[in-house]
Amino acid sequence: MKTRTTTYAKGVAVVTGVALFALTACTSGDPEDQSSNSDSFTTREVSDGTTDFVVVTNPGDGPVLSYGADSGIELLTETEDGLEYAFKDMNGNGELDVWEDWRVAAEDRAADLAGQLSIEQIAGLMLFSSHERSPADGITDAQKEYMEQSRLRNVLNAGPNDVEANVTWSNQLQAFAESLATEDEPYVPVNFSSDPRSGAESGGDYNASGDISRWPSNLGLAATFDTETMTAFATAVSAEYRALGIGTALSPQIDLATDPRWLRVSGTFGENVELATEMAQAYVEGFQATPDAEGWGDESVNAMIKHWAGDGPGEGGRESHTEAGKYGVYPGDNFDAHAEVFLGAMDAAAVMTAYSIALDGEGQPLGGGDRMGSAYDSYRTDLLRQNFSGVVVTDWAVTAGGSTDPEAMIGTSWGADDLTVAERHYEILQNGVDMFGGNNAVEPVLEAYDMWQADFEAGNTDVDADTRFAESGTRILAMLFQPGLYENAYLDLDESQEIVASQDKMDAGYQAQLDSVVMLKNEDGTIAAAEAGDWSDKTVYIPRNYDTGQAGLFGPGEYTEGEGLTAEIAEEYFGTVVTDEAETDADGQVISYTAPDLSDVDLVLVGMDSPNSGAVFANSGHDEETGEWYPLSLQYRPYTADGENVRQVSISGDLLPDGTQENRSYYGNTSRVSNESDLDAFERAVAAVEASGKDIPVITVLRANNPTVPAEFEARSDAILVGFGVSDQALIETAIGLNEPQGRLPIAFPASMDAVEKQLEDVQEDTEPYVDSAGNSYLFGFGLNYSGPISD
16 A cells, blocks of 8 residues: 655755754765755756756656756655655745646646636747847846746757857846746746757768767668668757757658758658658657656657648749748649658657648649648648647748738748738637747737637637637647656766767767668679778879859858868778869958879779759749749759740739739749759769779769669769768768668659659659669669669
8 A cells, every 4th residue: 555645855955854864865965975865855956057946856757857946846755665756846835736747648637737827827838039140148138027027938949059058048048037936937948959950061070079979960860761760860969958958859850842942851750651750769769768767758859740731742842931932733633641650659648740732733722721831721730639638739931921010030931921910919829729939929829819709709619718728728738748847857967978979979879870871873892891901001082163152142152162072080090082173252251172183092982962953941943033943953964844844824913903823834944953063073084084094983972861863873973872961081981892782762853854743742752763884773672782782
C-alpha cells in the first residue's frame, strides 16, 4: 500500500515542524554528491554567472526541478513508498494543485491550468515570436516588453549555437517569466523553439566549429534509407536542443517533394510516400522520447511537423514564401498522397500549416474549399482537425502584409489580403488553429476574442470565446508540460557544455554524413577502397567557380567565389592541392579562370552545387520589374521553356477585376541560373585533362539541394558522387575510397528539362529519370557501391 504525506518547504530551508528533514533532504554543494538514489530529494545552488537558481534532485524516477533563487517559489514535499519527493508551489497557495503535480498527465495538468489563466495570458500563449538572432545580447528591453505586455512565452531562437550565450540568455528569460507571475496570472515558463540548426553543409569540416553535432540535410537522412540513422539523429539533436534551452523543434519538414524544381526540396524526405512517412515517424518519435525513459523526459523536444498538408506542389516549382509561389497546384489530383505523410506522423506535438493556396487541375480551390492559404482554408484545416488534437501553428507572417498592412516587411496572407490584421486572426481561429507564427503583438488576438464573443452573443456560433480560448490554451500548455518545462526550465552551464557537440554526437553525425553519400557513376572502378594515406603523396586539382547569387527580400544577391571543394580539407588528405588562376575586375569579381598544368596531377575533383535557379525569399520565377515569368531550371546552361510540355496558360493566377485569371505561364522565357560557372569549371577541368595527355580521373562531386539534370556533365565524368547537405570532408573521403558509398537517391534525377515540364507538380515518382552511359537509370532508390547497384 502506498503511503503519502505532504510537507511544505521554502527554498532550501524547511518550515517549522520538519527540521529533521532539513538535515537529510535539503543540502547544497558538489552536485556529484547529490544522488537520485537517496530516499529524499536534495538541492544545490547553481549560477551561470548571470542568473542564480536552485536545482532540486528528486529520488528514484522523480524529475529534476529548478527555480530562480529570487523567485519566491517554495517547495511542497510528499512521501510515497518511503521516498520524499519535492514539488514546486508555483502559485504560493501552500497546496499541491493538479497543474503543479508532475505525476499527473500533461494533458490533465494543462486543462487544469488553462482554466486559471486570464484571457490575456492565453492570447499571449497564442503568439510565437519573430526570430531572435542574438542570444549573446542577453535579455533585451523588447523581449521584456513582449513578455510582460503581450504575455508572449513562445520564443523563436534563431541565433548561433554558442552554449554559454544560449544558456545565460535562456536562464535570464526564464527568471523574468517567473517574476511576472502574480496571484491573478499564474506562472508560465518560456518555450524556446528553433528551426533546424544541425546541418553539415554549414562547414567544410565535419564538425564545423564544433558548436553542435553536424548531420546531413533531411534529404540526406532520407538517402540513407535507414530509420535507425534517423533515430540516432533525433536522439542526439534533441539532447543538444534541450541543453541549449530549446523545448520545441520547428521541424521536421515532411512536405512530399513531388516537383524537383521546388526551392525547399532539401528540407524534405524526398518524393516517396512510404520512405517519407517512415522517416517522419522516426524523427518525431526520436525527438519526443528520452532514452531510458518511458516517453517524455528531460531530453525530449516537441516536434512540429510542417507544412500541412504539403507545400511542395508550387506551380513551376515556385516557393510559397513569396507572391510568385503562393499557389500550389494539383493537376494530378494527388492531394491524398501529400496528406498521407502527415497523417502517418500525428503523434507530433504540433503541426504547422502551409502558406500556399491549393488549386486543382482546373484552377479551382481544392476540395471546394477557400481560395486562401492553408491556415485560412477550411477544407484543409477541417481535415487536419479530424485527425489531430494537438497544437496547430500558422507559418510565420501569414497574418501580415496585404492592402491592410502595407508596412509589413514580410507578408504571406495569401487570399486574406483585404482582411484587417485582427480579422485574419479571427478567421484563423475559426479554423481550429491555435497559434500565430512570427507575431509579437497580442492586440489583434484580443480583438479576435471580442469578434468571437460578439458572434456568440449574436447567435452566429455555438461556442463562447472563453471556451474557444481555453481549448487552445490547453493544447499550447501541454507543449510546456510534456518536456518538463514547468519542472526544470533552467540550464546548468557545465552540463550543457558537456552535452552540446560532445564527441560521440559529432562522430555519429559524421557517420550519418558518410552513410548518406550517393554514388551515381563509377566507371571502371574509379573510386575503390583505399587505405588511409594512399593519397598523401598525390596531387589533386580542384577547379574554382563562382555564384552571383539571387537578389531577394534581404538585398542583392551575394557573390561567392572559391574552390569547388574546401581546399583546406583536401590538404589533409593530399600532398598537394592545385587550383585555377583567376583574373578579376576592379570589384574583385572573376573575369576569367586559367587551369593549371596538370602534368603532375593524379586526380581531379570538381565540386559543383545544384543549379542555383532561385531562393526562398527571392520571388524566384517572377521578375517584378518587367512582369516576366521565367522557368526555374535544373540545368546550368540557359534553358528556354519553349517545348511542347510547357504550359502556355498557367493553372494558377490571381483573379483580375474583369473576372479573368492572370496567366503566370513562362512559355518562351529563359532561366536565370546564377552558378553556371560550376559547369564552366567542369568543362575547364576536362579540357585541362585532355591537354595534359594523361589519363587523369575526373570525379564530379555534386552538393545537391535539388535533383539536377546530369546530361551536361555525366558522360565526361569518370565518377559522380552526390551529397545532400553533407560536409566536403565526407565527400572527399568517399571520393578517395576511405568510405564505401551506401546512399541512394531519395528523389529521381531527371532526363531533361523537357521531362521536368512533363511531370505533374503534385505527383511523386512521375519524372522520366536520366539514363547514363552505363545504362543506369537515376530514379528513386538508385545508388552504387563498389560492387554495383545497391539492392533492397
